[in-house]
């Protein structure tokens with residue numbers, strides 16, 4: 001899985017998303033993160049179909065939404081996503097949220113889709129330790145990734161989940177890595193980032209990479225899409241990593257799955 005992907009949450013289905021994905025591919029991204037519930041799979045598919053980069057070189061993730069959970073529904077939902085994307089397979093299909101009472105049947109469906117070759121890999125999102133432990137008890141195919149909110153302001157609250165992922169070979173994927181923009185002007189971040197001649201978004205993306213996470217920043221602005229990929233020419237020192245690791249304030253910018261049964 002390419003370590004940086006373009007997230008397309010809250011991008012409308014239409015030309016804006018298509019252009020953002022197209023720009024990302026032109027700037028070197030090879031990984032796009034969408035979901036049924038983002039309602040822009042068609043636009044992602046159109047950008048891929050334009051052929052600037054061959055499909056097999058692009059890593060496409062989409063996700064199973066809560067209302068589609070359950071065995072039969074999940075099979076149908078994945079097929080519908082493939083139709084909207086105009087693809088014969090996705091590289092990664094995720095259970096978007098650990099819906100209580102349904103997630104085991106949904107996982108069985110993902111295993112079927114994996115065996116059918118419709119998903120090259122399967123995984124989960126928003127799974128905390130208790131959800132993962134339950135899944136590890138019944139899965140026949142190991143989840144490849146767990147996509148969760150990860151940035152320095154939530155990191156300390158997610159350490160147990162990250163440790164369990166690392167021990168079991170599940171790759172943590174950092175969503176909302178830029179805190180949805182909330183912390184990009186934090187003076188401490190600005191100070192550390194300027195020491196490397198970088199902006200705060202680049203610092204947060206680099207922090208995620210150095211933690212060993214895959215990371216999926218969202219932007220619909222071409223210059224920012226480009227900037228967010230320029231993170232391979234500097235290294236955050238161990239001292240600065242420790243400062244960033246210590247910024248935890250349990251900042252969940254979306255629903256907090258720690259409260260999900």
Ligand SMILES: NC(=O)c1ccc[n+]([C@@H]2O[C@H](COP(=O)([O-])OP(=O)(O)OC[C@H]3O[C@@H](n4cnc5c(N)ncnc54)[C@H](OP(=O)(O)O)[C@@H]3O)[C@@H](O)[C@H]2O)c1
Nearest residue numbers: 007008009175176177178179180181201217218219220224
């Ligand atoms: N699995 C899940 O439950 C889940 C939940 C949330 C998100 N996600 C995934 O993770 C992706 C990223 O998370 P996110 O969309 O919540 O938020 P994010 O990537 O943390 O932040 C996006 C915000 O930052 C701004 N931004 C981006 N680059 C910037 C830059 N260089 N300078 C200044 N501002 C910048 C964007 O504005 P502009 O667009 O105007 O640049 C947007 O407002 C999503 O798109 C989605 O694919 C998954």
